[in-house]
Amino acid sequence: MKIQAFQAQGLRNLNDTTLVPHGNVNIIYGDNAQGKTNLLEGMWLFTGLRSFRGAKDNEIISKDGRFCKLELDFFASGREQKAKMVISDTKKAQLNGVDLKSASALAGSFCAVVFSPVHLALIKDGPAVRRKFIDSALCQAKPSYAALLTKYSRALSQRNALLHDARFHSQLFDMIDMWNAELCSAGAQIMALRSKYLIRLGEQAREIYSGISGGKETLDISYLPSFEYDEASVISCFEQALKNSLSEDMRCGSTTVGPHRDNFEILVDGLSARKFGSQGQQRSCVLALKLAEASLLSKITGEQPVALLDDVMSELDAGRQDYLLNRMTDWQVFITCCDPHPILRLAGGSCFEMTGGVLQQSTLL
Ligand SMILES: Nc1ncnc2c1ncn2[C@@H]1O[C@H](COP(=O)(O)OP(=O)(O)OP(=O)(O)O)[C@@H](O)[C@H]1O
Ligand SMILES: [Mg+2]
Structure with missing residues (x-):
């Protein structure tokens, strides 16, 4: 292009x-x-x-x-x-x-891919910005991902509404299993895709960052899900995590575990770029992530x-x-x-x- x-x-x-x-x-x-x-x-x-x-x-x-x-x-x-x-x-x-x-x-x-100083939020701000970056990258790389996100957020809002209303109408709790099943099915697929994509993005970004830093520093991306899971049984791990957090979820009237609480940490030489990175390192990280995203997309589209x-x-x-x-x-x-x-x-x-x-x-x- x-x-x-x-x-x-x-x-x-x-x-x-x-x-x-x-x-x-x-x-x-x-x-x-x-x-x-x-x-x-x-x-x-x-x-x-x-x-x-x-x-x-x-x-x-x-x-x-x-x-x-x-x-x-x-x-x-x-x-x-x-x-x-x-x-x-x-x-x-x-x-x-x-x-x-x-x-x-x-x-x-x-x-085109754009870097502007507003994109430093990818390092400096909270996890929501990083989730949005990964989600929009995945939506472009895999169009069916957008439908999964919609399915998940619908199930999440229904479950949250139920957690809230069941405080006054306890019989509503009978329906929680149904929303748990929907949440786990879409959520497990989202987590598997994010995890796979982050591995590829990480490899690409590491190579670019190494070029930017003259081979002196290494960049890694680490996936930090809201609960521990095993690749082979994401759904059952998610179900278990929902069971474990049920009393906390009821107390606060919202779902406290799941991919909507995922985080991704960006590390330079093994240390969090957000907490320890210099201004130049933070800029270099965002640049490497954006160029890595574009590079992966070019492998799919050929441009x-x-x-x-x-x-x-x-x-x-x-x-x-x-x-x-x-x-x-x-x-x-x-x-x-x-x-x-x-x-x-x-x-x-x-x-x-x-x-x-x-x-x-x-x-x-
Ligand atoms: N709709 C508009 N009509 C006329 N001038 C505008 C309009 N929108 C912005 N400007 C002017 O454009 C100028 C800013 O341009 P721009 O943001 O491209 O600057 P820049 O060269 O990138 O500066 P910096 O180095 O500070 O980033 C300002 O003077 C602003 O008033
Ligand atoms: Mg400017």
Whole structure:
């Protein structure tokens, strides 16, 4: 997957912009608030997903204009393709000259992975963020996984409602076995898939992290389920865990064990990255996880997603920057940064400077 050209008109603070990028590394540097992230955001919209900043459509339109028009020429599935998008009161998209039902129908045609400082939450925040990351990765890798999650969360809400209501109507307890069975059946499949996926993701992320850290540090992902289980008998272990926690569950009116309480720990040299990792290590971990996810997805789809790395350079030492600039050879990468110094280390690739919404080929190289 490669972007051949990107054009924007009326995109936030950007002037009419045309970017013809390099097939490998592209650096976009400039002071704060010049429009670097806006440019990445515009390209990201062609994944058919929502803005990685959580922006609403009308926030993307320049505050002085009434519409935003974007065009992307890209090479994917062995051919040159063209996507267009117009955001005004509505959002319309076209792929290779054909109008799409909605912009989200672009999903799967153009693929990208994005790192932005908000994604550091993957290390810094609680387990829910990590579960969401694994779940959305698994949903893309295995479409039937989404249905399993829905089945599980339905059974969980029913069981929780029952735990709550049975405090006042004890006869309702007769139904708990039914919800336990449903919860265990979907839950055991979720846990087995998560565990298998984490092994593959861990292998890939370890390799990437080793490259980032110049082979000096190791990354591991460890699965921390809410109860102990044995691979061969997940369902019966889950049933037993539900029995053991029943009085606690009744007391708090909710289910205290199961995959909705899973955690995943990210370890650097055997220590929790959340508790002991430096800023640079935490950044490197998130980067390795995101690139590993994309790399696994490319094995399934046969297409290597474009990497959009927003403000990833700060807090990385020269060796780590060197990896991003010169050794991510399989990827087309877009890296934004404030400090133009790292680009002096760039062997190939292209550099652009963003000033007040105007993008220009850099004169520094
Ligand atoms: N809808 C909009 N219309 C016009 N300008 C906008 C709009 N949305 C944001 N901006 C402006 O875009 C600028 C921010 O751009 P952006 O976030 O891309 O900066 P940046 O170059 O990535 O900066 P940093 O290095 O701080 O991350 C701000 O000046 C902001 O006011
Ligand atoms: Mg920015």
